[in-house]
Amino acid sequence: MRQRYCRMCGNWHELEAWPIECFKVTKAASDTLPVPYFISDTMEPTLHPLDQRHYTSKSTFERITREGGYETVGNDPARLRPPPKPKADKKAIKDSVQKAMARFRRGERVSGINS
Numbered sequence: 878m879r880q881r882y883c884r885m886c887g888n889w890h891e892l893e894a895w896p897i898e899c900f901k902v903t904k905a906a907s908d909t910l911p912v913p914y915f916i917s918d919t920m921e922p923t924l925h926p927l928d929q930r931h932y933t934s935k936s937t938f939e940r941i942t943r944e945g946g947y948e949t950v951g952n953d954p955a956r957l958r959p960p961p962k963p964k965a966d967k968k969a970i971k972d973s974v975q976k977a978m979a980r981f982r983r984g985e986r987v988s989g990i991n992s
């Protein structure tokens with residue numbers, strides 16, 4: 878019987894009857910290659926508010942943002958929100974109300990209500 882020491886669980890197993898759980902861990906560990914740390918360009922699919930598409934590439938997301946004439950504030954693209962809607966034209970509203978008041982003062986009424 879050939880037994881080997883298992884570094885996963887600290888016990889000895891027969892090579893022909895290696896516990897599956899120890900085998901998996903051993904295999905996974907062997908697949909873990911030392912890789913230098915780097916900032917990945919990939920991210921969770923993120924909805925871009927400008928074109929309503931999902932992107933998994935940070936650089937593409939940023940490009941769409943720049944092409945749309947915007948810039949990302951902070952380091953999280955998801956912080957980008959749709960641009961604020963233009964404020965109501967207060968002057969136009971005021972003019973419209975004043976015109977209506979002027980018509981009212983001239984005696985103009987909506988027909989069918991009081992007549």
Ligand SMILES: [Zn+2]
Nearest residue numbers: 883885886899
């Ligand atoms: Zn084991």
